[in-house]
Amino acid sequence: xxxxxxxxxxxxxxxxxxxxxxxxxxxxxxxxxxxxxxxxxxxxxxxxxxxxxxxxxxxxxxxxxxxxxxxxxxxxxxxxxxxxxxxxxxxxxxxxxxxxxxxxxxxxxxxxxxxxxxxxxxxxxxxxxxxxxxxxxxxxxxxxxxxxxxxxxxxxxxxxxxxx
Amino acid sequence: xxxxxxxxxxxxxxxxxxxxxxxxxxxxxxxxxxxxxxxxxxxxxxxxxxxxxxxxxxxxxxxxxxxxxxxxxxxxxxxxxxxxxxxxxxxxxxxxxxxxxxxxxxxxxxxxxxxxxxxxxxxxxxxxxxxxxxxxxxxxxxxxxxxxxxxxxxxxxxxxxxxxxxxxxxxxxxxxxxxxxxxxxxxxxxxxxxxxxxxxxxxxxxxxxxxxxxxxxxxxxxxxxxxxxxxxxxxxxxxxxxxxxxxxxxxxxxxxxxxxxxxxxxxxxxxxxxxxxxxxxxxxxxxxxxxxxxxxxxxxxxxxxxxxxxxxxxxxxxxxxxxxxxxxxxxxxxxxxxxxxxxxxxxxxxxxxxxxxxxxxxxxxxxxxxxxxxxxxxxxxxxxxxxxxxxxxxxxxxxxxxxxxxxxxxxxxxxxxxxxxxxxxxxxxxxxxxxxxxxxxxxxxxx
Numbered sequence: 001x002x003x004x005x006x007x008x009x010x011x012x013x014x015x016x017x018x019x020x021x022x023x024x025x026x027x028x029x030x031x032x033x034x035x036x037x038x039x040x041x042x043x044x045x046x047x048x049x050x051x052x053x054x055x056x057x058x059x060x061x062x063x064x065x066x067x068x069x070x071x072x073x074x075x076x077x078x079x080x081x082x083x084x085x086x087x088x089x090x091x092x093x094x095x096x097x098x099x100x101x102x103x104x105x106x107x108x109x110x111x112x113x114x115x116x117x118x119x120x121x122x123x124x125x126x127x128x129x130x131x132x133x134x135x136x137x138x139x140x141x142x143x144x145x146x147x148x149x150x151x152x153x154x155x156x157x158x159x160x161x162x163x164x
Numbered sequence: 165x166x167x168x169x170x171x172x173x174x175x176x177x178x179x180x181x182x183x184x185x186x187x188x189x190x191x192x193x194x195x196x197x198x199x200x201x202x203x204x205x206x207x208x209x210x211x212x213x214x215x216x217x218x219x220x221x222x223x224x225x226x227x228x229x230x231x232x233x234x235x236x237x238x239x240x241x242x243x244x245x246x247x248x249x250x251x252x253x254x255x256x257x258x259x260x261x262x263x264x265x266x267x268x269x270x271x272x273x274x275x276x277x278x279x280x281x282x283x284x285x286x287x288x289x290x291x292x293x294x295x296x297x298x299x300x301x302x303x304x305x306x307x308x309x310x311x312x313x314x315x316x317x318x319x320x321x322x323x324x325x326x327x328x329x330x331x332x333x334x335x336x337x338x339x340x341x342x343x344x345x346x347x348x349x350x351x352x353x354x355x356x357x358x359x360x361x362x363x364x365x366x367x368x369x370x371x372x373x374x375x376x377x378x379x380x381x382x383x384x385x386x387x388x389x390x391x392x393x394x395x396x397x398x399x400x401x402x403x404x405x406x407x408x409x410x411x412x413x414x415x416x417x418x419x420x421x422x423x424x425x426x427x428x429x430x431x432x433x434x435x436x437x438x439x440x441x442x443x444x445x446x447x448x449x450x451x452x453x454x455x456x457x458x459x460x461x462x463x464x465x466x467x468x469x470x471x472x473x474x475x476x477x478x479x480x481x482x483x484x485x486x487x488x489x490x491x492x493x494x495x496x497x498x499x500x501x502x503x504x505x506x507x508x509x510x511x512x513x514x515x516x517x518x519x520x521x522x523x524x525x526x527x528x529x530x531x532x533x534x535x536x537x538x539x540x541x542x543x544x545x546x547x548x549x550x551x552x553x554x555x556x557x558x559x560x561x562x563x564x565x566x567x568x569x570x571x572x573x574x575x576x577x578x579x580x581x582x583x584x585x586x587x588x589x590x591x592x593x594x595x596x597x598x599x600x601x602x603x604x605x606x607x608x609x610x611x
Contacts, residue, residue: 103323103353105349109345109346109349135221135222135223136222136223136278138171138174138223138224138270138279139223139278139279139282141174141178142174142178142266142267142270142279142282142283142286143282145178145181145263145266145267145286146282146285146286146289148181148182148185148263149260149263149264149286149289149290149293150289150293152185152254152256152259152260152293153260153289153290153292153293153296156253156254156256156293156296156297156299157296157299159253159254159299
């Protein structure tokens with residue numbers, strides 16, 4: 001039963017992802033992206049990975065989409081821009097699609113070959129927290145440095161240009 | 165969990181970055197001092213523990229190799245800081261440089277997928293911010309190219325790590341050795357992700373723009389410190405015993421990089437652009453040695469990149485002193501006007517060309533020895549052809565340096581830059597006479 005639910009959610013996610021990259025209007029694309037991310041979260045829940053599902057909703061459908069909304073506010077949404085995007089989508093999809101196929105190929109091969117299933121990952125919040133504050137504390141600190149660098153770069157780029 | 169002493173360099177660089185960032189808006193001068201102090205302290209912490217016993221840890225190796233290469237990364241970071249110009253609207257340059265150095269130090273100790281990815285990304289993001297510091301068109305172009313290509317490389321690397329995890333059930337890099345189909349794809353994607361940072365040929369597009377558009381210090385970090393860290397990661401991955409495609413891909417990228425990098429550099433008149441294209445060729449020599457799988461290859465690759473770093477730092481420092489769009493004619497007679505800058509530039513170019521009595525000569529020598537030992541005749545032929553081309557275009561620049569010319573414009577050389585130029589020249593000459601000083605250290609560091 002849960003397998004069927006997972007397959008259903010995954011199919012919805014795939015369909016939404018395809019719609020997200022083929023819509024010329026950026027707002028429509030964003031809504032399909034949210035749908036894809038949420039159905040992926042449903043997939044995680046159906047497979048019993050509740051924590052991963054919650055993280056998926058919080059971080060991807062929440063935080064990252066919020067960033068996209070900021071991008072949408074700065075994007076050009078006039079009819080001319082829409083027509084331009086349509087023309088671009090009509091011919092420019094082949095190479096990205098080929099790249100996706102190239103990356104998806106090993107996945108399909110791995111499924112057919114039935115690679116060794118990964119060791120059971122700690123999925124619960126407490127065990128993950130214990131790892132993050134124990135042996136992985138250095139990685140957490142370095143990741144905070146990563147955010148700091150990104151923040152400084154973004155603040156610098158967002159600075160108002162001084163008029164010459 | 166590694167001991168406190170093992171983590172001390174990382175802690176020093178991290179706290180230094182935060183302090184320098186906080187001090188930057190009000191006291192930019194103090195921020196530079198803090199950054200310099202943090203880098204020197206990290207160097208001392210690494211140098212003092214060079215011979216300490218190895219420690220065990222999940223994420224970061226605490227062995228002699230990570231300390232030695234971490235030391236080189238910190239010294240190269242210090243060299244880049246010496247000519248990081250404080251002009252421009254933002255004063256966070258020193259803090260960003262410290263963060264990039266932190267990423268490099270993490271990468272030299274990376275034995276786990278998480279630390280490998282975090283180290284690489286920290287270098288990339290901090291470098292993007294450093295590239296765009298001047299906020300003008302060439303700098304923005306360099307930054308965006310590096311950002312977009314870097315994101316693609318990061319995605320490729322992550323996919324490779326995920327496939328490796330799917331095949332082995334582990335995220336430790338040493339588990340990735342094997343011959344399975346999934347691991348083959350994982351190794352190919354990992355190589356593509358790392359080749360971007362090393363600027364090997366299909367992934368080199370960011371290099372010439374970064375060297376011309378970005379501030380000289382940022383380009384020097386991308387070419388010296390970051391590449392030392394990436395070569396260390398490559399040496400570690402090479403020792404794991406990845407599938408055949410790894411060596412095959414490295415060899416192919418190496419051959420194309422040596423040929424195209426040197427041919428493109430041949431036609432450049434801009435000093436920075438020539439250095440950018442030739443850095444592609446230099447990365448190719450390193451990849452060629454590693455592709456052979458010879459016993460002496462890891463030591464050769466590490467020796468080469470460590471001797472390359474001071475030469476590149478000195479050359480880019482002089483180019484930055486004269487101006488960002490330095491052409492070949494601007495170098496005319498510089499040795500008579502600014503003896504230190506001219507002599508350092510000449511020593512750096514002679515070392516990059518691989519001529520005797522410079523560190524670069526022994527760098528080329530150990531690479532060729534590794535290629536002969538690995539019986540990689542095609543790569544050896546390409547490397548010799550590339551070196552000949554390199555000698556030609558580097559010597560074109562060297563000849564101009566010594567030509568007399570009446571020139572009024574004198575670039576001012578401040579004391580950090582003087583120190584960098586003097587130290588780099590000294591290192592190039594000392595290693596050109598006694599390469600064993602460094603080679604013994606590297607051989608002792610390799611398992």
